[in-house]
Amino acid sequence: MREFDYRRAPDVAGAVALLAADPDARFLGGGTNLVDLMKTGVERPALLVDVRELPLDRIESTDDGGLRIGATVTNSDLAAHPEVRRRYPALTQAVLAGASGQLRNMATVGGNLLQRTRCGYFTDVAGPCNKRVPGSGCPAVEGEHHNHAVLGASDHCVAVHPSDMGVALTAFDAVVSYETADGPGALPLADLYLPVGDTPHRETALPSGALITGVTLPPAPVAARSRYRKVRERASYAFAIGSVAAALDVRDGVVRDARLALGAVASRPWRARAAEAVLSGAPAVGDTFAAAADAELAAARPLPDNGYKVTLMRNLVVAVLTELAEEAAR
Amino acid sequence: MAPASSSTHSAVTLNINGEKYPLSVDHRTTLLDALRERLDLTGTKKGCDQGQCGACTVLIDGRRAVSCLHLAVAAEGREITTIEGMAEGDRLHPVQQAFLDLDGYQCGYCTPGQICSAVAVIEEHAAGWPSAVTDDVRPEAGPPPLTADEIRERMSGNLCRCGAYVSIVQAVARAAEAHEETAKEASA
Known part of the structure; x- marks a missing residue:
């Protein structure tokens, strides 16, 4: 590991200033991803600015009935919060489906959104990877890619975003707040991650040196009936091979409102707007749910070894929406 | 000998099991390596060293964490509890006793991490935290019973490479029951 300097940020402005002064500096949150990447040499910061003790650890109701979640709230505290469990249960389920109890106690909301892909080529510094070394190539396209992207990828990178939390936040229209040396800003989470194209090393639309300070969830009554379902290669403590965050409001057998986002299928949490368009106003029955899934997955471009994901996601979407509709009918 | 503080080292005081340990650490040092290599607190074990096995689990400010991904310098000001701090004198922690009574181990290498984790699991459950296998996470549903499925998930x-899971689950269940009894007696 490269030697590095370490500072604890006194406040948000101080954190941003410390980072701006050193192009090789990184913010340190829970460290569950960054410290690991430093050990393998993927990340080689000259300075760590520790932001864990910044006063961004609160979850508060907003005046309009949404929630504002501070960036240093831990995954554990987010999942356990009564208002999250009551108003956005799929968010609690998504967070609890990720990592282990130990890691959730350490990991933060801001860090979760900025964690890096677990693609084995990205983490292996001995080989090429366009995300790690721009222009060096993507061995995954013709190599080991059974858990890689089927939506929105390119010939330059087929890695998936590993977050579970981000999938639920995307379904519920979360907005990311950040601070820079030039002042604060905000971005819808749906716009945080850049299209892959030929620049997979450029992952987010955040200005250089920006510190995520929080995530705001707008009010979403539909989210009170929501669910997160994750499929993985073992029963617990593994990254998804596919996941769904869904919310459904059904009245008199007709879908009034629906939210749907897919995980582990793209370089970002994937908001399924084509599917939502099919669902809205349609009868809450299996045929509708299958048509919605098909509408979203029509754009899928599977690789030789990950075509199963298209079938998996179709079945997963239908299953979760069916469960939500049955729950609504009770 | 490295200077006490420089751009790559810091003088820190770690608070471990109620004792203060002043130390100069290279910033690259993990809490796990500081415990084992610098402070001779070798109860905490190094397994994968990448946050995937839990052998290095300790409590930080009362919450379980993997010490292999926690920098020692970032642990200053926090209360760290390791397996060495679980017993009260000669009296084992109820979770330690349950692991002994029910053979919750074979080779024992993962055991300190299992025990630290289990102590926290019982606290987390008592605080009403749901888990990934909890059917209804809404607060109105109340805390889920700590079933074998809940214990396995948590x-x-x-x-455990020896595969002692069956007895580990039994040990955690017994310790959790004892914890609940104690809590009831305390509130009665």
Whole structure:
């Protein structure tokens, strides 16, 4: 590991200033991803600015009935919060489906959104990877890619975003707040991650040196009936091979409102707007749910070894929406 | 000998099991390596060293964490509890006793991490935290019973290569029952 300097940020402005002064500096949150990447040499910061003790650890109701979640709230505290469990249960389920109890106690909301892909080529510094070394190539396209992207990828990178939390936040229209040396800003989470194209090393639309300070969830009554379902290669403590965050409001057998986002299928949490368009106003029955899934997955471009994901996601979407509709009918 | 503080080292005081340990650490030092290599607190074990096995689990400010991904310098000001701090004198922690009574181990290498994790699992459950296998996470549903499925899910961050899981689950269940009894007696 490269030697590095370490500072604890006194406040948000101080954190941003410390980072701006050193192009090789990184913010340190829970460290569950960054410290690991430093050990393998993927990340080689000259300075760590520790932001864990910044006063961004609160979850508060907003005046309009949404929630504002501070960036240093831990995954554990987010999942356990009564208002999250009551108003956005799929968010609690998504967070609890990720990592282990130990890691959730350490990991933060801001860090979760900025964690890096677990693609084995990205983490292996001995080989090429366009995300790690721009222009060096993507061995995954013709190599080991059974858990890689089927939506929105390119010939330059087929890695998936590993977050579970981000999938639920995307379904519920979360907005990311950040601070820079030039002042604060905000971005819808749906716009945080850049299209892959030929620049997979450029992952987010955040200005250089920006510190995520929080995530705001707008009010979403539909989210009170929501669910997160994750499929993985073992029963617990593994990254998804596919996941769904869904919310459904059904009245008199007709879908009034629906939210749907897919995980582990793209370089970002994937908001399924084509599917939502099919669902809205349609009868809450299996045929509708299958048509919605098909509408979203029509754009899928599977690789030789990950075509199963298209079938998996179709079945997963239908299953979760069916469960939500049955729950609504009770 | 490295200077006490420089751009790559810091003088820190770690608070471990109620004792203060002043130390100069290279910033690259993990809490796990500081415990084992610098402070001779070798109860905490190094397994994968990448946050995937749980052998290095300790409590930081009362919450379980993997010490292999926690920088020692970032641990200053926090209360760290390791397996060495679980017993009260000669009296084992109820979770330690349950692991002994029910053979919750074979080779014992993962055991300190399993025990630290289990102590936290019981606290987390008592605080009403749901888990990934909890049917209804809404607060109105109340805390889920600590079934074997709940224990397995909550302990899934601790691997046991010997496969002692059956007795580990039993040990955690017994310690949790004892914890509940004690809590009832205290509130009665």
